[in-house]
Amino acid sequence: MTEFFRSILNVISVIAIPGLIVVFLGWGFVKKVKVYEVFVEGAKEGFNTAIRIIPYLVAMLFAIGIFRASGAMDVLVAILSPVTELIGMPAEALPMAFMRPLSGSGSLGLMTEIMKTHGADSFLGVLVSTMYGSTETTFYVLAVYFGAVNIKNTRHALPAGLVADFFGMAGALIVCRILFGV
Amino acid sequence: MLNYVWISLLAIGILTAVGKDVADEFSNPYRNGRAVEIAIEDARPLSADRTSWEATLSLKAEAFSAFYGVSAPTEAVRTPVRIILREEGKRLVLTPVEGTPELWKKMSTLGMTKGQLGGTLTSVRADAGVPVGAAVEFEAIRFVKLRAVTQAALDFANTAVEISLGLIGIMALWLGLIKVAEAAGFVTLLTKALRPITTRLFPDVPHDHPAVGAMIMNISANMLGLSNAATPMGLKAMEELNKLNPKAGTATNAMCTFLAINTGGLILIPATAIAVRAAAGSANPGIIIGTSIVGAGLATIAGVLAAKFFQRLRMFRVED
Known part of the structure; x- marks a missing residue:
């Protein structure tokens, strides 16, 4: 099937x-x-849109880069892992839950690393790859989409996106525990 | 909200970096300013005046772990070094190889010259003019995290520009195609078919507005995993939604709901995750398709409900 x-x-x-x-x-x-003329007319906008995104994406990515390079993630995981282990989230998978909304390349790296150390078909391997597939990189999406239309006051878009991420991660954990749990 | 989260990311990042570097100053994990006794084996002169030597640094496993206070490597440390004994200074240069201890490999990436670890030699012992032992003090390594943070800030700023410029081509291509589809009435057909859903999701957007068509195309492209096409369609949708925006620079309810769907990331085939699983030697890389659909489905539903709930709160209301 x-x-x-x-x-x-x-x-x-x-x-x-x-x-x-x-x-x-x-x-x-x-x-x-007049397909050719209309196509060119539409395509003209591509350049401006891409250029408009630059400042928004620079602001977002350099902050995320500093956060990632500082090792703050390890501190956060050390503080929170006793709590999250109570609901059955393995400490090794916790960085993934935090990294996924922040950085696409960062979470891809984490996923690859966990599969290398624990095996792709281990519970952890299945869990982190499900987590990776369960949500988008919220901060990146917000920066690009709002940047394209010069929106600075994003109102409730970020909290709504983070709620989506939380449920995506929690859903991944629950479904993996039910289907492949030990 | 984004203001606070953004400044928090920066503040937490920089404070953590400072904290870790200060902690390193006290615990001194790289043993700055301290010398360790080493043996020099198989020294072969590299110059006729016998001032530089190719040799092997040798150190007992227990001595290494006692000096650095780390768990012992299983074997004795043996790694190639270059010994330079000149009037102006007695030095050692270590270029890491396969068997070099991890700590030294790491230190070689953090020192003055990338890929090399330098050290100063004192009390050099020689046997018939050939060096056989010395005490070595490796170059001082400080502010590791602060330097990493600086590098990351510059690198990521560059990445942002690369990503944006990389969008120009596909943006132009898809915006051109969408314009033709609009002119031909294809988009109107799409919006008519999905009207019952879209009017509920986006009550503020007229059901036949071009924004609706662009949003439908973006969401379908995302679900099929066509991210190259999805982003231009999504940005087109944002531009159309912005035409309905009474207050420039502030997000509308429809925009936030649309982005909640996008950040939920409902996708039928999580191609990247499957590819990584296959590369990692999984017997069944596609096993996560079902679980991801459940996860992303939950995320999307929760995101939309959250957006609908938050838009009523006073703190997110649009001020006039």
């Missing part, structure tokens, strides 16, 4: 982009849109 599901999605991910190009442009052509 999973195999079948996976092969279907593999096919989709290969044909999706050429497919979309054909559908969008073909449909436009049939509907007598």
